[in-house]
Amino acid sequence: MKPRDRLRIAMQKSGRLTEPALDLLNRCGLTFRQSRDKLFCFGEGEPVDLLLVRDDDIPGLIAQGVCELGIVGRNVLNEFKGGAGNGAAALTEWRSLGFGRCRLSVAVPQEMDYNEPKDLAGLRIATSYPGLLGIWLREQGVDASVITLAGSVEIAPKLGTADVICDLVQSGGTLVANQLRETDVLLQSEAVLAGPETLPTDERGDMVELLLKRLDGVIQVRE
Ligand code: PRT
Ligand code: ZN
Incomplete structure (x- = not known):
């Protein structure tokens, strides 16, 4: 050819x-x-x-x-x-x-007691970015279970299918609407x-x- x-x-x-x-x-x-x-x-x-x-x-x-x-x-x-x-x-x-422009961040339920990545140990984290989340968790030395979802990640904690999420954030409006709080930025994107x-x-x-x-x-x- x-x-x-x-x-x-x-x-x-x-x-x-x-x-x-x-x-x-x-x-x-x-x-x-x-x-x-x-x-x-x-x-x-x-x-x-x-x-x-x-x-x-x-x-x-x-x-x-x-x-x-x-x-x-x-x-x-x-x-x-x-x-x-x-x-x-x-x-x-x-x-x-x-x-x-946006960022890939971990977000937790607003009422959850969270201070540092180690607090994620043993939790279920819903995300569409299992590769990037897995790398970050390894860097932090945290053992958590990654639940891969294709979409609607932000409602996983409310549905009970995950404890926290890792998703793209821009204005932060989606997180607020789902009573979530951004805690850690994994990646600044554009x-x-x-x-x-x-x-x-x-x-x-x-x-x-x-x-x-x-x-x-x-x-x-x-x-
Ligand atoms: O059909 P296809 O697979 O091509 O489209 P898609 O639905 O996967 O992508 P699309 O068009 O939603 O986003 C394309 C790209 O835009 C993403 O890969 C990011 O690089 C970039 N981008 C910038 C965003 C956002 N800002 C963004 N806010 N992608 C998604 N969001 C979503 C986010 O997932 C969350 O649901 O918007 C919500 C958060 O927004 P705020 O403003 O409420 O924080
Ligand atoms: Zn896409």
């Missing part, structure tokens, strides 16, 4: 990162013709196409070489890198993009431009370099 000569960037199809990501690419001079199935967008000027996918799939698509770059939350990227079986995937942050540590040595690599240069200009103007 002939190697691809067009660059592919994966981004979230529909969610918090979609609009700011597309806006950033537009400001880097990239425009796209929306295809009918809306999974693949053909780039009009430069040889750069878009893949519109679930954010969780982005690191895997880069690791498999389906695309060269992805715009994804650091939380998703690091969970992939730290997750079981993904150790070999040498993915890196080429740039941090300044939007989609959208990043992710890619393999080693770029292709062909035209696609040149295009990445051009894009990074434009991106730096756009980010500087914005700051």
Whole structure:
């Protein structure tokens, strides 16, 4: 099979990162013709196409070489890198993009007596980030059981399926609404431009370099 000569960037199809990501690419001079199935967008000027996918799939698509770059939350990227079986995937942050800011935090019921991570010993912690939570618990020397949930993590303590949670927080409104209190920040996150540590040595690599240069200009103007 002939190697691809067009660059592919994966981004979230529909969610918090979609609009700011597309806006950033537009400001880097990239425009796209929306295809009918809306999974693949053909780039009009430069040889750069878009893949519109679930954010969780982005690191895997880069690791498999389906695309060269992805715009994804650091939380998703690091969970992939730290997750079981993904150790070999040498993915890196080429740039941090300044939007989609949030943090991954532990939160406990407001009435719970909590002073330090050791107080989590023996508890059940609900999260969608078992890899990152597991690493943090090991660093803290805490033995707790991690309960992996795909969503609605914040209601787990009320439902009795977990004692505390580890979830993304932005304004803190969701925690307050669920009578939870943020105690420890595991990760400060924002959208990043992710890619393999080693770029292709062909035209696609040149295009990445051009894009990074434009991106730096756009980010500087914005700051
Ligand atoms: O369908 P797909 O899988 O692509 O979308 P998704 O539902 O997984 O992702 P989406 O669109 O919700 O979030 C995409 C990315 O945005 C995340 O991976 C983060 O990097 C980033 N981001 C920024 C956030 C938030 N802020 C955020 N507040 N992601 C989620 N939240 C949720 C959080 O999980 C919690 O339920 O918002 C709630 C907390 O918000 P506050 O303001 O009440 O604290
Ligand atoms: Zn997702």
